[in-house]
Amino acid sequence: MIEFKNVNKWFDKLHVLNDINLKIPKGEVLVICGPSGSGKSTLIRCINRLEKIQQGQIIVNDTPVHDKSTNLTKLRAEIGFVFQQFHLYPHMTVLQNVMLAPVNVKKIAKTKAEKIALEKLEQVGLTEKSGAYPAQLSGGQQQRVAIARGLVMSPEIMLFDEPTSALDPEMIGEVLDVMVNLVSEGMTMCVVTHEMGFAKKVADRVLFMDEGKIVETGTPGEFFDNPQTDRASEFISKILTH
Amino acid sequence: MISFYFGRLMEIFPFFLKGLWMTSKIGFISLVTCTLIGFILGIFRSSDSTILKRMVGVYVAFVRGTPFVVQIFIVFFILPEWGVQLEAFSAALLAMAIMGSAFICEIVAGGINSIPKGQWEAATSAGLNRIQQLRLVIIPQAMKVILPPLVGQYVLLIKDTSVVSVIGIMELTRVGWVTVVRIPEGLMVFTLVGFLYFIISYPLILLSNYLEKKMAV
Numbered sequence: 127m128i129e130f131k132n133v134n135k136w137f138d139k140l141h142v143l144n145d146i147n148l149k150i151p152k153g154e155v156l157v158i159c160g161p162s163g164s165g166k167s168t169l170i171r172c173i174n175r176l177e178k179i180q181q182g183q184i185i186v187n188d189t190p191v192h193d194k195s196t197n198l199t200k201l202r203a204e205i206g207f208v209f210q211q212f213h214l215y216p217h218m219t220v221l222q223n224v225m226l227a228p229v230n231v232k233k234i235a236k237t238k239a240e241k242i243a244l245e246k247l248e249q250v251g252l253t254e255k256s257g258a259y260p261a262q263l264s265g266g267q268q269q270r271v272a273i274a275r276g277l278v279m280s281p282e283i284m285l286f287d288e289p290t291s292a293l294d295p296e297m298i299g300e301v302l303d304v305m306v307n308l309v310s311e312g313m314t315m316c317v318v319t320h321e322m323g324f325a326k327k328v329a330d331r332v333l334f335m336d337e338g339k340i341v342e343t344g345t346p347g348e349f350f351d352n353p354q355t356d357r358a359s360e361f362i363s364k365i366l367t368h
Numbered sequence: 369m370i371s372f373y374f375g376r377l378m379e380i381f382p383f384f385l386k387g388l389w390m391t392s393k394i395g396f397i398s399l400v401t402c403t404l405i406g407f408i409l410g411i412f413r414s415s416d417s418t419i420l421k422r423m424v425g426v427y428v429a430f431v432r433g434t435p436f437v438v439q440i441f442i443v444f445f446i447l448p449e450w451g452v453q454l455e456a457f458s459a460a461l462l463a464m465a466i467m468g469s470a471f472i473c474e475i476v477a478g479g480i481n482s483i484p485k486g487q488w489e490a491a492t493s494a495g496l497n498r499i500q501q502l503r504l505v506i507i508p509q510a511m512k513v514i515l516p517p518l519v520g521q522y523v524l525l526i527k528d529t530s531v532v533s534v535i536g537i538m539e540l541t542r543v544g545w546v547t548v549v550r551i552p553e554g555l556m557v558f559t560l561v562g563f564l565y566f567i568i569s570y571p572l573i574l575l576s577n578y579l580e581k582k583m584a585v
Contacts, residue, residue, distance in 0.1 A: 226505075227494040
C-alpha cells in the first residue's frame with residue numbers, strides 16, 4: 127500500500143531521511159518513534175507530499191507520489207493527516223471544518239456532505255459540538271475534530287504526526303480511544319508517537335528512527351522488551367523513566 | 369470684504385462640486401483597481417515562487433521609493449515618447465493604480481504571511497488546490513489583519529488624488545488653484561477644498577477605526 131524505495135532527503139546539509147526502504151501493507155498499524163530531529167515526522171509528511179524528496183521513490187497504491195504528473199488532489203483525498211497542533215480552521219465551525227474537503231474537493235452536495243460529516247463527528251463523539259468554533263473546544267476535542275476531518279474523505283490511509291503531544295495528560299485518553307477504534311475498522315495507519323501503551327495495544331509494528339535512518343523495526347513486544355540496538359534500548363529506558 | 373468674497377465663492381460653488389465629483393470618481397475607480405491589482409500582487413508576493421516574489425518586490429520597491437508626482441510625470445510625459453499616448457484622465461488612473469496597488473500589495477502580503485504555516489498544510493492535506501486554499505482558508509483569516517490598514521490606505525489614496533492636479537485634471541485641488549486666481553482669499557478657498565476632502569475621507573477614517581477595534585477581538 128505504501129512503499130519507500132531508497133528515499134533520501136536533505137534540509138540544506140542536514141540529511142533528514144537517509145536511504146529509507148519501507149513497505150507498509152494494507153491494514154497495518156505502524157508506530158514510528160525516535161528522538162526529536164530523527165526524521166520521523168518528515169517521513170510521514172513525505173507520504174502525502176507535504177515535503178519533497180530529493181532521491182528515491184514513494185509509492186502509494188501504485189501511484190508514485192513524487193512524480194510531476196501525479197494527481198495530488200486525488201492522492202491527498204485518499205490520505206488523512208492529523209497534526210500535532212490540530213490546525214483546525216479557526217474561522218469555521220466544527221461542522222464546516224469537517225465539510226470543507228468533501229464539498230470542495232469531492233464536489234459532494236452540501237446536504238449530503240453535512241450528513242457524512244455528522245456521521246464522522248458522531249464517530250469521534252462530538253455531534254453536540256458541531257456548531258461550535260475550534261477556540262471553544264478543549265485540545266482533546268479539537269484533535270478529535272481533526273480526526274473526523276480526515277476521516278470524512280473516507281481515506282484508505284491515516285497519518286498521525288504526534289497527535290497527543292500537544293495535549294494535557296487527561297485528554298490523551300479520549301484521542302487514543304478514537305484511534306484504537308479506527309484500528310478495529312482495519313484502517314492503514316502510520317502513527318508518530320511516544321505513547322507506548324497505544325503502541326503495545328494496537329501496533330502491528332514499531333519502527334525506531336535516529337538521525338534520519340531506520341535503526342530498528344519489530345513487533346511492539348520485540349521492540350519494547352528486547353530491543354536489538356543500544357540506541358533503541360537507551361531511548362526506551364529514557365521514555366520509560368520519563 | 370470677506371463676506372463679498374464669500375458671496376462670490378458661493379456663486380461658483382457648483383464649480384467646487386464638479387471638482388469634488390472628479391475627485392470622487394478618480395478616488396473610487398482607483399480604490400477598486402488598486403484593491404484588485406493589490407490583492408493579486410500580494411498573493412504573488414507571498415507565494416513560494418522566488419521569481420514572482422522578486423519581481424513584485426522590485427515593483428513595490430520602485431513605487432515606494434519614488435515620489436508620486438514623479439510617477440505621474442513618467443506616465444503622462446515619458447510614456448508618450450515610447451508611443452503610449454494617454455489623455456490626462458487615463459494617465460491619472462494608471463498612475464494611481466500603479467502607486468496604490470504597490471502599497472495594498474504589501475498590506476495583503478503581510479496579512480497572508482501572518483497566517484500560520486499549519487493552516488496551509490491542513491488545507492493542502494485535505495486536497496484543496498492552491499486557489500481554494502487561498503479563497504477558503506487563508507484569505508478569510510488574513511482579512512482580519514488586512515482590513516484595518518487597507519481602509520486606512522483608502523484614505524491616503526483619496527488624498528493622493530490631489531497630486532493628479534499637476535497634469536491639469538480639474539479635481540478639487542485644481543479647482544482650488546484656479547479659484548484663488550480670481551478670488552484672492554487663499555485661506556477661505558482652501559479651507560473649503562480641505563473641508564470637501566474631509567467629507568469623503570472622514571467616514572473611511574471612522575470605518576478604519578471601527579474595523580481595528582472589531583478585528584482586535
